[in-house]
Amino acid sequence: xxxxxxxxxxxxxxxxxxxxxxxxxxxxxxxxxxxxxxxxxxxxxxxxxxxxxxxxxxxxxxxxxxxxxxxxxxxxxxxxxxxxxxxxxxxxxxxxxxxxxxxxxxxxxxxxxxxxxxxxxxxxxxxxxxxxxxxxxxxxxxxxxxxxxxxxxxxxxxxxxxxxxxxxxxxxxxxxxxxxxxxxxxxxxxxxxxxxxxxxxxxxxxxxxxxxxxxx
Amino acid sequence: xxxxxxxxxxxxxxxxxxxxxxxxxxxxxxxxxxxxxxxxxxxxxxxxxxxxxxxxxxxxxxxxxxxxxxxxxxxxxxxxxxxxxxxxxxxxxxxxxxxxxxxxxxxxxxxxxxxxxxxxxxxxxxxxxxxxxxxxxxxxxxxxxxxxxxxxxxxxxxxxxxxxxxxx
Amino acid sequence: xxxxxxxxxxxxxxxxxxxxxxxxxxxxxxxxxxxxxxxxxxxxxxxxxxxxxxxxxxxxxxxxxxxxxxxxxxxxxxxxxxxxxx
Numbered sequence: 001x002x003x004x005x006x007x008x009x010x011x012x013x014x015x016x017x018x019x020x021x022x023x024x025x026x027x028x029x030x031x032x033x034x035x036x037x038x039x040x041x042x043x044x045x046x047x048x049x050x051x052x053x054x055x056x057x058x059x060x061x062x063x064x065x066x067x068x069x070x071x072x073x074x075x076x077x078x079x080x081x082x083x084x085x086x087x088x089x090x091x092x093x094x095x096x097x098x099x100x101x102x103x104x105x106x107x108x109x110x111x112x113x114x115x116x117x118x119x120x121x122x123x124x125x126x127x128x129x130x131x132x133x134x135x136x137x138x139x140x141x142x143x144x145x146x147x148x149x150x151x152x153x154x155x156x157x158x159x160x161x162x163x164x165x166x167x168x169x170x171x172x173x174x175x176x177x178x179x180x181x182x183x184x185x186x187x188x189x190x191x192x193x194x195x196x197x198x199x200x201x202x203x204x205x206x207x208x209x210x211x212x213x214x215x216x
Numbered sequence: 217x218x219x220x221x222x223x224x225x226x227x228x229x230x231x232x233x234x235x236x237x238x239x240x241x242x243x244x245x246x247x248x249x250x251x252x253x254x255x256x257x258x259x260x261x262x263x264x265x266x267x268x269x270x271x272x273x274x275x276x277x278x279x280x281x282x283x284x285x286x287x288x289x290x291x292x293x294x295x296x297x298x299x300x301x302x303x304x305x306x307x308x309x310x311x312x313x314x315x316x317x318x319x320x321x322x323x324x325x326x327x328x329x330x331x332x333x334x335x336x337x338x339x340x341x342x343x344x345x346x347x348x349x350x351x352x353x354x355x356x357x358x359x360x361x362x363x364x365x366x367x368x369x370x371x372x373x374x375x376x377x378x379x380x381x382x383x384x
Numbered sequence: 385x386x387x388x389x390x391x392x393x394x395x396x397x398x399x400x401x402x403x404x405x406x407x408x409x410x411x412x413x414x415x416x417x418x419x420x421x422x423x424x425x426x427x428x429x430x431x432x433x434x435x436x437x438x439x440x441x442x443x444x445x446x447x448x449x450x451x452x453x454x455x456x457x458x459x460x461x462x463x464x465x466x467x468x469x470x
Contacts, residue, residue, distance in 0.1 A: 024467035026460060033459055038449030055455070062459055066466040114399045115431075126329035127336065127353070130394030135427030139434050144441045153438070154445055172442035178407065189409075197403035204438055231419050249412045262420050281416045340426070349424035 014078045021069055033062070036079060039174045040086055046158075046165045047090035049097050057093050061086040079176075080183035087166070087185060114201035139211050149210065156206035157199075163187075164199035171196055217273045219254035219284050220295070220381065222265035227291060230265045241274065241288040251278075251285040257381055259283050261352075261371040264345040268298035268379070301378050302344055308374050309347040312367065313337045313354050320358050330357060393421040398428050402435060 020028035040061065044054040064085050072081060121128045143149055157168055166185055170176040176184075182192050223229060227236045236242045244250045254271050255263055262282045270293050273286035317334045320326040333354035340346035348371050355367035375381065393401075398421050404410045405418050422429050451459075 024463075026463060029463050030456065030460070033451055033456070034448075037451045037455075038447065041449060042446075059455070059458065063462060066462055069466075113396075114402070115396075117396070120394075120396050126327070127332055127357070130396045131425070132395050132427035136430045136434060138430050139437055141437050144437050145444065150441060150445060153441055157442070157445075168442070172439050173445045175443055175446070193403055193407055193409060196407075197400075200403060200435060200438065201399075203442075204435060207434075207438060263423055281413055282420065283416065343426050345423035346426060 015074060017078065018069070018072065018074065036082065040083070042173070043083060043166070043169060044086060044090045046162065046169060047087070047094045049094070053093055053097065054090075057086065057090045060089050064089070076183040077180050080180045083170070083184035084186065112198055112201075114197065116205070136208070137212075139207070143211065144207070149207070152206055152210045153203060156203040160199050160202060164195050164202065167192055167195040168199035168203065172200070217275065217277050217284070217286075218292070218382065219256060219271050219273050219277075219289075220260060221254040221269050221271045221289075222260075222263050223267040223269060225266050227267065227269065227294075236289075236291050238291065241290045243288045244286075251280075251287060252289040253280065253283045253285055254289060256284055257376050258372050260375050261348040261368060262345075264302075264343075264348070266299070268295040269293065270295060270381075295379055295381075297379050301375075303341075304378065305344050305371075305374060306341045306347040309344075309351040309371070310334075310337050310341065312370060313351045316354055316358050316363075326358065330354075333357065393417050395421075395425060395428055398422075398425070399431060402432060405432075406435070406439075 017028060017032065021032070037058070040058045041051075041054050044057045045051065048054050048057060061082065065082055072078070076084075119133060121131055121133050123129045144153075157165060157173070160168065167181060167187075170181045170184065171178065178189060178192055178196075181187075182189055185192070187195070221229075223236070224233075227238070228234070229236065234242075242252055244252045252273065254273055259282045269291050271289050272292055273284060273289045275286070277284050277286045279285075314334055317331050320330050321328075333350060337347050337350040337354070340350060348368075351371070352364050352367045356364035359366070398418060401410060401414070401418055405415065410418060422432065
């Protein structure tokens with residue numbers, strides 16, 4: 001069991017890193033870039049139209065980061081701050097490129113259920129209203145890690161509405177904590193959870209379709 | 217305080233995934249919402265898993281929703297009879313449900329749909345937790361809350377007697 | 385009446401709580417109810433397992449994309465310039 005909570009540990013590592021960056025330590029900077037670059041491009045790609053646009057936005061983000069780094073107070077995690085800048089730039093770029101980015105993208109809409117209601121017994125069932133009509137079958141876990149299945153998961157994530165996609169990317173793909181995601185996206189814990197819930201549910205449906213198609 | 221707890225194989229707590237030590241106390245994490253959970257005999261039919269152990273809970277022990285909660289607990293002895301008794305427990309649930317269905321159909325005050333509970337419990341025979349639940353729901357559908365309570369009490373009695381658990 | 389027992393969680397409700405459960409965001413009583421539902425319901429146990437497998441598989445999608453050399457050089461130049469301005 002760690003002696004220190006992960007968030008506290010991360011902030012401690014952050015302040016050492018910040019010191020190094022402010023002192024002009026090039027290796028520290030390059031390590032930071034190396035560790036975040038892939039995730040940043042993936043994240044930006046969720047907002048903008050092309051790979052090139054995503055890379056542009058990432059470059060612009062670094063420019064802003066370097067400009068503001070002396071003023072960064074460390075109240076949030078460093079990468080949350082960086083991704084916050086990235087998200088704003090990406091959304092601005094997307095709007096400029098004509099992608100309709102609704103203001104409410106990060107607010108979950110109402111009434112989307114995790115599972116198609118038809119998978120449960122209706123209220124008219126004499127004994128099991130609200131229970132599984134046909135229980136889910138276990139997925140062979142090895143199948144999920146096949147290249148084909150992973151492509152399905154990646155696709156399903158890509159097709160999510162923007163808010164859901166941003167959250168599930170950072171949480172489940174990049175492995176961020178919920179606090180970091182809330183800081184980066186500027187959403188509340190509750191909203192973040194709802195978006196994550198919806199995102200995971202939609203991705204699950206895609207996987208289920210794929211797996212069931214192979215095992216009729 | 218002596219209590220019982222179901223575990224995943226290897227004395228692994230089924231929901232936290234934490235393995236209890238073979239000797240010594242299992243301490244729960246700090247904080248008011250955390251604790252080590254176990255069962256009094258009357259809680260057992262609500263919690264089933266592969267292994268059943270007699271455990272000791274350190275005072276103070278509080279009553280949760282159908283469970284006991286303490287700051288720490290330790291393994292005492294594994295109830296070896298449980299794996300064998302598991303299948304028998306499900307059969308007993310099927311048995312009582314069958315009798316209930318027959319009685320209700322003879323009384324004529326339940327529709328044929330009620331007989332579906334027998335099919336449901338038989339289908340779920342591999343899962344004692346599901347069987348116990350279905351039997352309790354069938355009892356409730358036949359005789360309301362008193363029926364439900366009676367069925368759950370019968371399940372507790374069955375476990376206490378079959379596994380020779382001390383029962384106040 | 386289908387639901388004779390008022391406190392029962394049904395599967396429709398349980399699947400909506402799965403994320404909160406995995407996040408540790410369910411208050412203690414709700415968490416216990418959810419776990420007790422799992423004991424009665426092999427279908428929801430499978431559902432939870434599927435989600436866990438999905439999350440594990442998703443995490444393998446984070447391939448470390450190497451930074452293209454030109455990008456590294458550009459960023460390094462940017463960094464030197466910004467530190468030089470101090």
